[in-house]
Amino acid sequence: MNHRNDAKENTLELRRVFQELLDDEKERGDIGVTSFKVVFDELMEVQKQKLREITKEQFESLYESGFIICIGVAYRDPIIDHIDNKVTSEVDYPLWNEYAREYDRINQVLNRMAPAIASQFDGIPLKATIGGMIGEVEHVWEYWPLVVSHRVVAENSGIGWRGKNQLIIHEKFSCAIRFASIITAMTLQQGKRMESMCGDCTACEDACGFIRQRDILPDYRENCRKYILFLKSKGIEKDICGKCIKACYRQSKFQKQFTL
Numbered sequence: 001m002n003h004r005n006d007a008k009e010n011t012l013e014l015r016r017v018f019q020e021l022l023d024d025e026k027e028r029g030d031i032g033v034t035s036f037k038v039v040f041d042e043l044m045e046v047q048k049q050k051l052r053e054i055t056k057e058q059f060e061s062l063y064e065s066g067f068i069i070c071i072g073v074a075y076r077d078p079i080i081d082h083i084d085n086k087v088t089s090e091v092d093y094p095l096w097n098e099y100a101r102e103y104d105r106i107n108q109v110l111n112r113m114a115p116a117i118a119s120q121f122d123g124i125p126l127k128a129t130i131g132g133m134i135g136e137v138e139h140v141w142e143y144w145p146l147v148v149s150h151r152v153v154a155e156n157s158g159i160g161w162r163g164k165n166q167l168i169i170h171e172k173f174s175c176a177i178r179f180a181s182i183i184t185a186m187t188l189q190q191g192k193r194m195e196s197m198c199g200d201c202t203a204c205e206d207a208c209g210f211i212r213q214r215d216i217l218p219d220y221r222e223n224c225r226k227y228i229l230f231l232k233s234k235g236i237e238k239d240i241c242g243k244c245i246k247a248c249y250r251q252s253k254f255q256k257q258f259t260l
């Protein structure tokens with residue numbers, strides 16, 4: 001069997017296994033594949049170092065011909081509406097915390113699925129970004145060496161486009177989807193990176209001044225980190241905000257197309 005047929009058959013099997021795991025978990029999601037090299041070349045230097053440490057002696061061959069699989073699990077309606085919900089003029093933080101708990105639950109689902117796929121496809125799982133570190137670091141820059149960006153994997157695998165809110169926008173689930181990744185040496189068919197479809201939409205910029213002013217702020221993600229710390233002081237249990245996810249899902253120009 002030639003290389004192209006291998007890739008096709010392996011990818012079909014990968015999709016079948018992924019769907020079976022999704023069904024077992026009673027979740028919905030999507031999967032994509034990109035090359036290890038493309039992801040590595042786009043990562044920040046500190047994250048490249050992290051990926052070298054993870055792949056050890058396999059690094060050179062993976063860089064030459066390896067792949068990274070991106071798996072995504074979507075949130076369920078109506079949890080996104082619990083973000084920044086105002087019954088009167090008061091924000092309902094306990095309700096917002098329900099979204100934080102769902103974030104945690106989906107991470108756990110991904111962290112069961114990623115090792116299961118890794119074990120069947122001779123891979124290395126990169127778990128979902130769990131958080132919990134945001135208050136441990138002095139600045140968002142200290143956070144980057146701790147994680148490998150699933151968004152870079154997702155974007156290059158064609159699962160969605162990079163939105164103005166910097167999240168990956170899936171054509172069905174909006175950015176209400178979380179990711180984990182699996183590194184593998186197995187030959188697979190790659191997805192095609194999507195160009196941004198945001199166009200003239202400004203829903204996430206309207207919802208968050210940090211996104212709106214991202215070009216003039218030194219690093220808007222540091223403002224975001226501080227806002228998340230503020231939310232934690234209000235009783236939110238995880239490192240989340242989510243207002244830019246809700247804005248994209250509910251107010252963007254794709255709101256009629258998105259469904260959870």
Ligand code: SF4
Binds near residue numbers: 165208224225228244
């Ligand atoms: S998570 Fe919240 S603070 Fe951070 S960019 Fe999105 S809306 Fe703004």
Ligand code: SF4
Binds near residue numbers: 169202
């Ligand atoms: S809200 Fe609009 S501009 Fe922002 S990421 Fe979603 S589609 Fe793009």
